Amino acid sequence: MKSAVLVFPGINRERDMARALRLVAGREPAMVWHADAELPAGTDVVVIPGGFSYGDYLRCGAIAARAPIMDAVRAFAAKGGLVLAVCNGFQIACEAGLLPGVLMRNAQLRFICRDVYLRVERSDTPFTRGYNAGQVIRVPVAHGEGNYIADGETVARLEGEGRVIFRYSSPDGMIDPDWNHNGAMNAIGGIINERGNVLGMMPHPENHVEAALGRTDGRGLFAGLVDHFERAA
Amino acid sequence: MISNEPTITPELVAQHGLKPDEYDRVLKLIGRTPTFTELGIFSAMWNEHCSYKSSKIHLRTLPTKAPWVIQGPGENAGVIDIGDGLAVVFKMESHNHPSYIEPYQGAATGVGGILRDVFTMGARPIACLNALSFGDPKHPRTRALVAGVVAGIGGYGNSFGVPTVGGEVRFHRRYDGNCLVNAMAVGLADVDKIFYSAASGVGMPIVYLGSKTGRDGIHGASMASAEFGADAEEKRPTVQVGDPFSEKLLLEACLEIMAKGCVIAIQDMGAAGLTCSAVEMGAKGDLGVTLDLDNVPCRETGMSAYEMMLSESQERMLMVLKPEKGKEAEAVFRKWGLDFAVVGETTPTKRFLLRHGGAAMADLPIKELGDDAPVYDRPFTETLAKPAIDAASIRPPLGIAGSLEKLLGSPDLCSKRWVFEQYDHVILGNTVQRPGGDAAVVRVNEGPKALALTADVTPRYCEADPFEGGKQAVAEAWRNLSAVGARPLALTDNLNFGNPERPEIMGQLVGAVRGIGEAARSLDFPIVSGNVSLYNETNGQAILPTPTIGGVGLLDDFTASMTLAFKAEGESILLIGESKGWLGQSLYLRELCGREEGAPPPVDLAAERRHGEFVRALVRERLVTAVHDVSDGGLLVALAEMAMASKIGAVLQAPSAVTAHGFWFGEDQARYVVTAKNARAVAQRAEAAAVPLVSIGATGGRMLAVDGERPLVVTELLARSEAWLPAYMAASAT
Numbered sequence: 007m008k009s010a011v012l013v014f015p016g017i018n019r020e021r022d023m024a025r026a027l028r029l030v031a032g033r034e035p036a037m038v039w040h041a042d043a044e045l046p047a048g049t050d051v052v053v054i055p056g057g058f059s060y061g062d063y064l065r066c067g068a069i070a071a072r073a074p075i076m077d078a079v080r081a082f083a084a085k086g087g088l089v090l091a092v093c094n095g096f097q098i099a100c101e102a103g104l105l106p107g108v109l110m111r112n113a114q115l116r117f118i119c120r121d122v123y124l125r126v127e128r129s130d131t132p133f134t135r136g137y138n139a140g141q142v143i144r145v146p147v148a149h150g151e152g153n154y155i156a157d158g159e160t161v162a163r164l165e166g167e168g169r170v171i172f173r174y175s176s177p178d179g180m181i182d183p184d185w186n187h188n189g190a191m192n193a194i195g196g197i198i199n200e201r202g203n204v205l206g207m208m209p210h211p212e213n214h215v216e217a218a219l220g221r222t223d224g225r226g227l228f229a230g231l232v233d234h235f236e237r238a239a
Numbered sequence: 240m241i242s243n244e245p246t247i248t249p250e251l252v253a254q255h256g257l258k259p260d261e262y263d264r265v266l267k268l269i270g271r272t273p274t275f276t277e278l279g280i281f282s283a284m285w286n287e288h289c290s291y292k293s294s295k296i297h298l299r300t301l302p303t304k305a306p307w308v309i310q311g312p313g314e315n316a317g318v319i320d321i322g323d324g325l326a327v328v329f330k331m332e333s334h335n336h337p338s339y340i341e342p343y344q345g346a347a348t349g350v351g352g353i354l355r356d357v358f359t360m361g362a363r364p365i366a367c368l369n370a371l372s373f374g375d376p377k378h379p380r381t382r383a384l385v386a387g388v389v390a391g392i393g394g395y396g397n398s399f400g401v402p403t404v405g406g407e408v409r410f411h412r413r414y415d416g417n418c419l420v421n422a423m424a425v426g427l428a429d430v431d432k433i434f435y436s437a438a439s440g441v442g443m444p445i446v447y448l449g450s451k452t453g454r455d456g457i458h459g460a461s462m463a464s465a466e467f468g469a470d471a472e473e474k475r476p477t478v479q480v481g482d483p484f485s486e487k488l489l490l491e492a493c494l495e496i497m498a499k500g501c502v503i504a505i506q507d508m509g510a511a512g513l514t515c516s517a518v519e520m521g522a523k524g525d526l527g528v529t530l531d532l533d534n535v536p537c538r539e540t541g542m543s544a545y546e547m548m549l550s551e552s553q554e555r556m557l558m559v560l561k562p563e564k565g566k567e568a569e570a571v572f573r574k575w576g577l578d579f580a581v582v583g584e585t586t587p588t589k590r591f592l593l594r595h596g597g598a599a600m601a602d603l604p605i606k607e608l609g610d611d612a613p614v615y616d617r618p619f620t621e622t623l624a625k626p627a628i629d630a631a632s633i634r635p636p637l638g639i640a641g642s643l644e645k646l647l648g649s650p651d652l653c654s655k656r657w658v659f660e661q662y663d664h665v666i667l668g669n670t671v672q673r674p675g676g677d678a679a680v681v682r683v684n685e686g687p688k689a690l691a692l693t694a695d696v697t698p699r700y701c702e703a704d705p706f707e708g709g710k711q712a713v714a715e716a717w718r719n720l721s722a723v724g725a726r727p728l729a730l731t732d733n734l735n736f737g738n739p740e741r742p743e744i745m746g747q748l749v750g751a752v753r754g755i756g757e758a759a760r761s762l763d764f765p766i767v768s769g770n771v772s773l774y775n776e777t778n779g780q781a782i783l784p785t786p787t788i789g790g791v792g793l794l795d796d797f798t799a800s801m802t803l804a805f806k807a808e809g810e811s812i813l814l815i816g817e818s819k820g821w822l823g824q825s826l827y828l829r830e831l832c833g834r835e836e837g838a839p840p841p842v843d844l845a846a847e848r849r850h851g852e853f854v855r856a857l858v859r860e861r862l863v864t865a866v867h868d869v870s871d872g873g874l875l876v877a878l879a880e881m882a883m884a885s886k887i888g889a890v891l892q893a894p895s896a897v898t899a900h901g902f903w904f905g906e907d908q909a910r911y912v913v914t915a916k917n918a919r920a921v922a923q924r925a926e927a928a929a930v931p932l933v934s935i936g937a938t939g940g941r942m943l944a945v946d947g948e949r950p951l952v953v954t955e956l957l958a959r960s961e962a963w964l965p966a967y968m969a970a971s972a973t
Contacts, residue, residue: 015576016484018400022668058398061484117393119663148397148663213665218798219682220671 007235009035009051012079014070017057017094019210026212027053030228040073050235051088052079054095056148056210066109066151067097076102088132088231089204093149096196096206105199105206106164107156109149113189117150121221122187124195124209125175127168131198133205134171136230142179143223145209147187152208154190154197164197172196172207244275244545255282256461261613268607276544276593276600280608283511283549284518287464287773290612293739294771297752305765307728309430315356315507316426317767318433319729321793325683326430327690328362331370331423331733331789333772337478338420339467342387346420347395347481348456351553353424354399355507358490359556361434361497362426365667366681367396369406369422370694370733370787371658374415376650376967381410384418385658386968391481392422393661398483399490402670403662404679406694410650413702416467416777421733423694423789427683434497436506436516438524438559438585443503445517445528445583446565448492448572449555450485452513453538456551466738466776485554485577492575493556499571501564508555514548516557517583518591521605527586528605532595536578544593544600559585619745625703628828628837630820630901636831639903640949643875646904647956649830652872653963671797675884677722677868678792680800689797691725693790697871698783700839703824705747709754709786710842714908716790717762718868721851722911724801724858725792730759732769732788737781739773747784748773755786761844762851764790801858803867804884808939810864811918812889814874816850816910817931820901826872827904839906846909853930854911862921869910874935875903875945877912882943883957891936892946903945914938 009027011020020037027035035053036046045052059070070076076098083089083104091099099105112118121144126137137143156164164170172195174186186193188208196207211224245251252262255278265273265281273281287293303311309326310318316330334349350367357364369392374381385408396403401424438445456479467474496502504524506516513535521528532544538552560568565581572579586592591608593601637645646652659674671689672680678693695715701708713730720727732755737744759766775782794800822828823837857863869877875891882888893902915921918934925932944950 015488016398018398018487019666022666025668057400058484058487061398061482063484116390117397117661117663119397119665120660146665148665150397210665213668216668218686219668 007031007033007050007232008048009053010038010045010049011035011053011055012038012040012075014040014059014073016059016061017055019056019093019212023053023055023212026215026224026228029215030225031232038075040070040075043074043078045078045082051090051231052082054091054098056093056095059094059098067094067101070098071101080104083204086201086203090133091204091206092210093208096208097151099204099206104204105197106160107154109151110153110155111151112153118187119146119148121145122147122209123175123177123185124172125179127170127173131171131202132231132234133227134230135233136226140179142175142177144221145211145224146213147209149208152188152190154194161191165192169198170194171198171205247272247278252278255279256286256464257282261285264613268611269603274601276548277603279545279549280514280601280603282461283514284608285612286461289511289515291771292613293615293617293773294734294748295614296616297749301752301756301766302760303765303767305763308765308767309433311767312769314435315359317729317731318360319767320430321688324430326428326433327425327791328357328360328428329423329425329731329791330356330768331421331731331787332770333733333735334420334422335417335735335772335775338388339418340474341478342384343391344478344480346388346391348479348553349420349422350392350395351481351483351486352509353422354401354486355509357424357426358493359434359505359507360428361432362428363494364401364424364426365669366425366679366692367401367403367423368692368694368789369403369420370696371406371408372414372419372785373410374418375412376410378415382968388418388420389658389661395481395483397663399487400666402664402666404664404670404681405674405692408655408658411783413783416780417775417782419735419775419782419785421787423731425690425692425791432497434502434505436504436519436523438504438520438526440503441526441585441587443559443585444562444565444581445585446558446560447535447580447582448558449489449577450482450552451536451538451578452547452550453552454542454546454550455479457546457549464774466774468778479551479553481553488575488577489554489556492572492577495571496568499567501560501568502558503561504559506557508557510551512549512551518605518608520557520559521585521591522609527588527590527592528583529586529592530583532593534580534582536580544595617739617745618742619749620742621746622705622750625838628823630822630898630905633822633828633832635900638948639899639945640951642827642831642900642904643879643951644959646826646830646872646876647879647960648963650963651826652876654960655964656961657964657968671800672723672802676803677719678725680723680794680797682797687796689794689800691720691723691792691794693719694787695719696785696787698785699824699835701747701751701784701786703839705750705784706754707839707841709751710758710844711839711908712786712788713755713758713762713764714842714844714847715870716788717764717847718851720790720792721855722801722866722868724799724855725794726855727762727764727790727792729765729767730788730790732766732786734769734771735775735782735785735787736773737776744781751784751786758844762848801866803865803881805881805887805914805938806864808887810914810916810938811934812936812938813913813915813918813921814910814933814935815854815913815930816907818897818902818905818907820897820905821907822901822905825904825906827900840908842908849928850909850911850930853925853928857913857921863913863915865914867912869912873904873906879943879956881912882953883960886953887938888940888942888944888953889936889938890944894933
């Protein structure tokens, strides 16, 4: 699996992401500069990592969504290429029109860093085939603006088409406001686009991939992607 | 010289914080009346913050050397060798005055400043810590200060992309008028690629990099060198504004040009901005510096030489670059969208020469600007010793169980989750132990080595006995590192005190420094960097003396780091160290009896060393399953923390020799709690090592049950511990 990690000024989890890809996929990703116009030839997966692109001084992700490389990413996605957008990446993907909706400030108006529980809603996507549907995984979040919101029609469509992939839940998989740390609508933690090739999610699977550091619940996502390409090959 | 500059009057000199005799020193040094810009430069260089004039002679007594120390105090940060060709670069610094005036930006730029100190030396920051002291929770300003400071620290560190992994938060009415924000940054560099500030070579270009210069933070360092009166609010323009995004770009750009071999010398523009950095680079290299201020990138037009030289705008660097690499370095900075301007050159004259608009604005002897700063041996009076308090003389107002409940819900002992969850503590993917343990543990690159990091001080001990308090701060940091199984290597000190012109305050400083020195020598725990913050005083009321110690230790294998949580039921609980039931200056005495009295617990450094080394050996040989040091609140609080972290209970009994409240809540030093599957093996080792050890119970169940006392449900204790801070912060400001 050839992956390309985008680097915008102010992005700061690109090394975490590169390490997770290296450890799980066994291959170093290409780091792609925001001002480039093209993705490396043969890219299988584009990863938009977390951070504070351009300081997030404007609406989160709004400036990065207009960077030169994003035209190439939109074209890549339009052809069915896989895009994994995490945290600031999710915000950028929404601003770039790759995904619907927007990430607002957390309901209690504070940045939150902690482990949360995510219920995996579907296992039949290239991103989640490493998990079972209904499985609960524990991964960290670290964001101030992760509160997913969209208009009623959009949310109804997302739900109707089964495009909510991750939901914040209790450790035993219950959807409960007490376990929805940022107040997201329908406890939405991650969604895919209509075609199913772009995933946006707030939590950081890349920070839970090493047993020696504690948990490995994030590995499934990367392992699933590798599996997807191996089967396709 | 330009004629429309203000005339130098005694009032103007006083406004610049220079005492009449200090101004006479200026006149003698340069043989004429200084220009307005020169007066500003002297004020910037000779204030307490930059010159250490009150503390210098005492700081010289501190031990700063060890075979593993690469760079001690005097550079941007200290540097130690951790093997494998790697060095750890670290320092702690205060941003107290600005944080009180403007909490968010004050704290944010405190973090920014200390991060810059670390990456200026060629290190990539891998962790931050902070130690925060706030006023009485009931004081009308406290809540807003907590909210602003915590948000500011998070806002900067999270965006910059460094994990904030540990620290401490305390409340006391003596911080009502002056909160303390002490920030520590730790970075990693190759031992052969450490960068220093001394310029070398004549005619070398001096390059300005980073953000533009604005009118913020002018006189910041001078402001931080005076007490507050009723006008603290009016000092807001002296606080800088932070931009973590620019700092992140500056980090990447600096490390990139360092790797390309472009840099001869580098100095960040921190306190006193362009003045301090340029003078330091020249003076350390025995060179003069000429700056052409017309080339300084400015945020607005019409800035005067005076403003440019005193601005503390953030995210700026000054460098001497290899001339042949100038173009390459410029391309890197342009790529990151940062300013790059040649603003001057090194000269053989040892003069500090400033030109602006075709006129000479300053012409000063560069070495004397730093070296001839006033140094004071200020008169001091030693703090009077307090009498020891016999635990038996204290009537317990509550039973043991009720006392524990009260202590766990008190501001100083309650969970600080509300604070540390606002800091990204997992970014970079190397956090082995997150906040909440004795020390944070951060893996070094891909391992197996790891660093243990902690920040400690017990100000109420320092107030009662500065010498013992200074010793205790060092010993506690050393103990926290030992508790996770790390070998303590070196420390950074951040000395926060009141007005040193008062002999009793100076006595606190002198006593604490002596105590720190004695403990550091005795524990082979040298001081490699530090910062002094004086004049933490408002309307004559000083803070508690607060010499914060930041400790760094090394683990050879991060997978062997020890945590404080109970691991399983049915394990023996053992107490290492001697318990005399010392309640003087304890939190029990303060929170339960409303008394802040007596002598603090004495620190036996030989016992500290023996017990700490014993604990590390137990961890190394995997003879123990959990370790926790005993500190604030005493033994039962430590046990409750171990239970709450695991939700496993314990059955406990006290040996009969000491009164119950003294035993469970006394704050005797050099103690650890450990759990073990094989208690006999541990006891035999203890006997062989002449370390006092007593069995106090076993883990198991859902209750913390002290013999003869009401059993306490662990999850209820946890709820109590977690409740106070969120409830306090959620309450509307009064």
